Amino acid sequence: MGKLRWRLVGIVFSSVVAVFAIMNLLLIFCLRTYNNDQADQMTQIIRENDGTVPQLEDFDKKLVKKQIFGGNYIEFNEESAFRTRYFCVTVNSDKQILSVDMDHIAAVDEKKAVRMTKIALFVKKEVGNVGNYRFRKEYSKGKVTDIIFLDCKENQEFYQLVVTLTVSVSILLTMLITIIFIIASKRVVRPFEVNSQRQKQFITDASHELKTPLSIISANAEVLQYKGEQNEWLQNIVDQTKRMGKLINQLLVLAKLDEVQEKNDRQDVNMKELVEKVVEPFDEVLERKNVKLVTELEDNLQIRVNREQMEQLITILMDNAAKYVSEGGEIIWKLAKVHRGISFSVTNTTAQENVDTKHLFDRFYRNDSSRSSKTGGHGIGLSIAKKIVDAHKGNITAKAEGKTVTFSGVIQG
Secondary structure (H helix, E strand, O other), X not given: OHHHHHHHHHHHHHHHHHHXXXXXXXXXXXXXXXXXXXXXXXXXHHHHOOOOOOOHHHOOHHHOOOEEOOEEOOXXXXXXXXXXXXXXXXXXXXXXXXXXXXXXXXXXXHHHHHHHHHHHHHOOOOEEEEOOEEEEEEEEOOEEEEEEEEEOHHHHHHHHHHHHHHHHHHHHHHHHHHHHHHHHHHHHHHHHHHHXXXXXXXXXXXXXHHHHHXXXXXXXXXXXXXXXXXXXXXXXXXXXXXXXXXXXXXXXXHHHHOOOOOHHHOEEEEHHHHHHHHHHHHHHHHHHOOOEEXXXXXXXXXXXXXXXHHHHHHHHHHHHHHHHOOOOOEEEEEEEEEOOEEEEEEEEEOXXXXXXXXXXXXXXXXXXXXXXXXXXOOOOHHHHHHHHHHHOOOEEEEEEEOOEEEEEEEEEO
């Protein structure tokens, strides 16, 4: 149940990170848009006033009262003409620099201005950024004639400060929320943990309690058969007690597989030899149905796994294929080496076309209840197979194509 707790913690942590990440990205986008639009308006003012920032009394306020997010976002006041830092560059039709007006900036020398102009000319957009400077190009007959560079260093520093503070606060809040949830999750998961333990204990106790009377019934029925009592009712008793015994064993296996798997119960296993050993007893069943068994198994497939569970997995998959393979059909087993594991697949032909495989690994699910009663299935075997594969950090899927069903997956050692 510790897995459930840490899974919940992981979900909460991922959700919080995702929320803060989206908020930060939105904030960064809005601030960037705000800064760029503000700078673009100022360069527009400079362009429309012959390369200068006008005094307030000479300035038509209508030019700057543009709206963003429902309000004015640029203020033009008495200080604007004095605190705005910019320079203008004039170029000819061949993009040769004719003059550089640097009367309104001290932080840039002519050499740097020339270098920035070349970068701006290389950019095909009318407006853009070169370092901490926002530029705007002025065109005449499709050719660039002037470029205005506006110093946005103060705005950029403020923007970076806000972003840094926001990201830092987001990280701290994420850590705080995660720590609080880790502490609280123990109490949240506790009821589920108790119920799960009770359920497992009930299954184990009930299974052991049922085993004894079933064994007695089965033994008595076999004694009656031995004494010559042969009828269909007695045979039904024998068959159903065997079926119930198998169900009890499967429930015990499921309860055991739900526990945390220890790695120290694993050993090196030759999967090719194990598959050949497990499928051999099915020869008689397949012969009665005139089924062909094909094995395509690579050599030297050594992997460190729980041998008992691997034997169970192969038995379940082979038993399932043998039950539902069509008369005169075919079963194909494949094993191959893959990165850090072994891939497997079991394909069998079916009488039914396009079998529904969506819920085959669900506990107690049976695709065809009438058919399952004939074959003695309970809908547990494949869920056990999935548990075994999951315990070995692998995956298993079922796929139906026409009149074939394939169970395939990967097991990691």
